[in-house]
Amino acid sequence: xxxxxxxxxTQKEPNLQPTGWFRYFSFSLDHKVIGLQYLVCGFIxxxxxxxxxxxxxxxxxxxxxxxxxxxxxxxxxxxxxxxxIFLWIVPVVxxxxxxxxxxxxxxxxxxxxxxxxxxxxxxxxxAGLMLxxxxxxxxxxxxGWTAYPPLSITTPAAGQIVWIISVLLLGGSSIFxxxxxxxxxxxxxxxxxxxxxxxxxxWAMLGTSILxxxxxxxxxxxxxxxxxxxxxxxxxxxxxxxGNVIVYQHLFWFYSHPAVYIMVLPAFGLVSxxxxxxxRKPLFGYTTMVYSIMGIVVxxxxxxxxxxxxxxTPPWMRLFFTIATAFIAVPTGIKFFNWVxxxxxxxxxxxxxxxxxxxxxxxxxxxxxxxxxxxQVPFDVHVHDTYFVVAHFHxxxxxxxVFVIFSSIYHWYPKFTGKMLNEKLGKLHxxxxxxxxxxxxxxxxxxxxxxMPRRVAEYDPQxxxxxxxxxxxxxxxxxxxxxxxxxxIYSAIKGEEAGDNPWQALTPEWLTSSPPPVENWVGxxxxxxKPYGYGEEEHKNDEPTNNELQSx
Amino acid sequence: MTIVSPLNEKSEQSISQQNNHEDHRLFGLIAFLVADxxxxxxxxxxxxTYKAVNPLLPDAIYELELPLPTLxxxxxxxxxxxxxRAGTALGKKKNSQCQIWLLVTAGLGIAFLASQMVEYFxxxxxxxxxxxxxxxxxxxxxxGLHVTLGTLMILIVWWQARSPGGRISSENKFPLEAxxxxxxxxxxxxxxxxxxxxxx
Numbered sequence: 199x200x201x202x203x204x205x206x207x208t209q210k211e212p213n214l215q216p217t218g219w220f221r222y223f224s225f226s227l228d229h230k231v232i233g234l235q236y237l238v239c240g241f242i243x244x245x246x247x248x249x250x251x252x253x254x255x256x257x258x259x260x261x262x263x264x265x266x267x268x269x270x271x272x273x274x275x276x277x278x279x280x281x282x283i284f285l286w287i288v289p290v291v292x293x294x295x296x297x298x299x300x301x302x303x304x305x306x307x308x309x310x311x312x313x314x315x316x317x318x319x320x321x322x323x324x325a326g327l328m329l330x331x332x333x334x335x336x337x338x339x340x341x342g343w344t345a346y347p348p349l350s351i352t353t354p355a356a357g358q359i360v361w362i363i364s365v366l367l368l369g370g371s372s373i374f375x376x377x378x379x380x381x382x383x384x385x386x387x388x389x390x391x392x393x394x395x396x397x398x399x400x401w402a403m404l405g406t407s408i409l410x411x412x413x414x415x416x417x418x419x420x421x422x423x424x425x426x427x428x429x430x431x432x433x434x435x436x437x438x439x440x441g442n443v444i445v446y447q448h449l450f451w452f453y454s455h456p457a458v459y460i461m462v463l464p465a466f467g468l469v470s471x472x473x474x475x476x477x478r479k480p481l482f483g484y485t486t487m488v489y490s491i492m493g494i495v496v497x498x499x500x501x502x503x504x505x506x507x508x509x510x511t512p513p514w515m516r517l518f519f520t521i522a523t524a525f526i527a528v529p530t531g532i533k534f535f536n537w538v539x540x541x542x543x544x545x546x547x548x549x550x551x552x553x554x555x556x557x558x559x560x561x562x563x564x565x566x567x568x569x570x571x572x573x574q575v576p577f578d579v580h581v582h583d584t585y586f587v588v589a590h591f592h593x594x595x596x597x598x599x600v601f602v603i604f605s606s607i608y609h610w611y612p613k614f615t616g617k618m619l620n621e622k623l624g625k626l627h628x629x630x631x632x633x634x635x636x637x638x639x640x641x642x643x644x645x646x647x648x649x650m651p652r653r654v655a656e657y658d659p660q661x662x663x664x665x666x667x668x669x670x671x672x673x674x675x676x677x678x679x680x681x682x683x684x685x686x687i688y689s690a691i692k693g694e695e696a697g698d699n700p701w702q703a704l705t706p707e708w709l710t711s712s713p714p715p716v717e718n719w720v721g722x723x724x725x726x727x728k729p730y731g732y733g734e735e736e737h738k739n740d741e742p743t744n745n746e747l748q749s750x
Numbered sequence: 751m752t753i754v755s756p757l758n759e760k761s762e763q764s765i766s767q768q769n770n771h772e773d774h775r776l777f778g779l780i781a782f783l784v785a786d787x788x789x790x791x792x793x794x795x796x797x798x799t800y801k802a803v804n805p806l807l808p809d810a811i812y813e814l815e816l817p818l819p820t821l822x823x824x825x826x827x828x829x830x831x832x833x834x835r836a837g838t839a840l841g842k843k844k845n846s847q848c849q850i851w852l853l854v855t856a857g858l859g860i861a862f863l864a865s866q867m868v869e870y871f872x873x874x875x876x877x878x879x880x881x882x883x884x885x886x887x888x889x890x891x892x893x894g895l896h897v898t899l900g901t902l903m904i905l906i907v908w909w910q911a912r913s914p915g916g917r918i919s920s921e922n923k924f925p926l927e928a929x930x931x932x933x934x935x936x937x938x939x940x941x942x943x944x945x946x947x948x949x950x
Contacts, residue, residue, distance in 0.1 A: 310774050377781040385774035415785045416792035423796070423888060432877060432884035434796070440881035442803065445796050452792070 233298030305388025402467025477544030550624030561597025586646025634674025
């Protein structure tokens with residue numbers, strides 16, 4: 199018997215892996231290494247996508263097309279959208295934090311399928327490089343990240359095909375990740391840990407993974423059909439051969455609307471982890487939070503056609519999708535009020551993590567309100583394909599997801615590296631980002647309401663001043679990356695030692711050393727049944743130990 | 751066992767995880783099949799939408815011949831049963847019987863592919879002729895790809911069962927079970943496809 203124990207033990211141990219910092223650049227099976235690989239890889243693509251966004255804003259400083267040719271403008275627009283969605287937000291909010299945190303939260307030593315996990319990550323860098331290289335080889339795709347036919351099947355084919363292949367690879371990566379998360383959360387829980395005792399991020403990732411598994415394959419199938427239209431000249435979406443472009447839009451938005459929730463649901467989960475710790479209060483309304491996540495999953499799957507109100511949809515369909523879309527405001531509103539109630543009356547330590555989380559709440563409410571407005575058919579018909587829509591979804595995906603990504607980096611950096619980030623630089627980063635973001639996107643509501651269309655390089659001169667204000671905001675957002683980058687690199691080398699649990703948190707990942715050992719815990723995994731038990735007797739006197747955190 | 755060292759605890763944990771290992775592998779496979787099923791669902795939805803709204807997609811253009819696809823349906827349904835027999839034979843530790851049933855199942859899969867090939871060559875339309883032809887070949891071709899992969903899986907399982915000291919035995923049935931679940935899934939999809947494409 200002892201022999202067989204020995205044998206199974208050696209089988210399970212990932213002995214052959216490199217150690218030290220070099221393992222972050224190799225094919226590792228450790229969920230923590232893969233999580234950080236996702237994070238760093240995603241951030242590099244964020245810098246690329248952000249540079250492209252800056253190029254777009256520079257072009258829009260003047261009403262005429264003077265900075266770059268129009269095809270290049272369209273290509274950059276397409277690359278910006280694709281990179282930011284498929285290579286930055288989705289991989290980071292799901293892959294990076296999911297891989298790092300979920301095994302801790304369920305009390306496991308690794309994900310359910312470590313090899314599949316590594317495959318899922320290593321699909322991303324080649325797909326991203328391929329996508330960007332298409333720009334230099336034969337012209338990148340020009341039809342926007344939606345790739346609507348017939349535009350996508352009539353423009354030069356090479357870039358579009360490369361675009362399709364890379365999105366297929368990234369879709370495969372996210373399906374593999376989703377399967378892994380579902381199996382880990384449902385099947386690998388530590389014995390004795392009930393589902394309703396899990397930290398909220400687990401629920402968010404469960405909901406997100408359900409969406410990924412149900413909707414991403416539909417996009418994959420659609421893109422395969424689209425590539426047949428381009429390469430083999432079939433007629434699925436080609437009106438000349440009897441195809442129907444509206445069918446493409448239905449199939450595309452069946453994925454791409456849930457994709458919004460794939461980007462923000464994990465962000466909801468992360469915020470639900472960060473707010474209680476820094477306000478020293480239990481998460482308000484745990485059960486309602488769980489139900490609202492599942493409500494968002496169900497409703498998110500049946501509202502896709504609100505993107506197509508101007509595509510000749512019949513009135514009954516408009517009515518149904520208007521009502522279903524407006525209903526999503528209910529579970530989302532529940533979550534919003536629960537976060538505010540969590541903060542209410544808490545001992546809040548004003549640090550960069552909670553600043554970014556509060557920035558998220560503010561931005562997300564603004565984006566959510568314009569979302570409810572856009573769900574109404576008459577209003578949508580008025581502002582469809584204008585800058586109002588651009589402003590709305592940047593408030594959701596940048597003001598929502600990206601703010602949360604930064605908040606999470608400030609929160610979990612001590613766990614990743616064992617060092618604290620510099621708080622002064624962090625607050626500087628937050629202030630520039632928040633001002634730059636609102637300066638950039640708030641004026642775009644006005645542009646849209648007054649009729650400036652999106653995806654254009656030239657516009658009516660009356661919009662020039664507001665566009666310039668918007669571009670200044672974009673410049674500030676670009677600048678805000680500098681203190682952050684400096685902070686991350688400098689703190690990793692010279693930062694203050696964090697200790698195992700600098701925030702006095704109760705969630706399981708803080709109950710091990712920082713950075714954690716290879717199999718997460720020395721000895722048995724702790725059984726954490728009350729991840730938010732801050733109000734209770736034994737935790738009454740916990741305070742953040744770090745002195746700097748107390749001072750603003 | 752009085753002194754419990756961290757190493758001992760760890761190996762016990764590893765064993766407890768080893769025990770439900772099979773369980774979560776099968777669970778992961780089912781999650782993957784749900785995803786795969788959604789791809790087909792997307793294709794079916796597109797096809798049915800075309801059929802409902804598109805004037806270029808009448809039933810009257812082509813009269814699909816029924817004998818071959820009906821034969822195909824029977825082949826796949828029988829192969830589901832033979833695969834099941836292989837699994838029960840392995841459970842009763844009759845390894846050679848299991849191998850025979852696996853080979854029969856793979857043979858039925860290959861017969862399905864051959865019969866589909868015959869059907870393709872006798873059809874009066876090609877892939878790029880029109881929308882109907884495109885959707886027909888996309889649906890059946892995508893399913894044919896699944897049958898090909900499933901047949902390869904069966905042959906690999908057969909190879910594993912054949913080689914002495916191989917990875918398949920009555921103790922370790924997971925590869926066979928995984929291939930079986932996949933094969934039943936492919937069969938089920940074919941039944942839906944047959945109804946939608948040929949009978950409707």
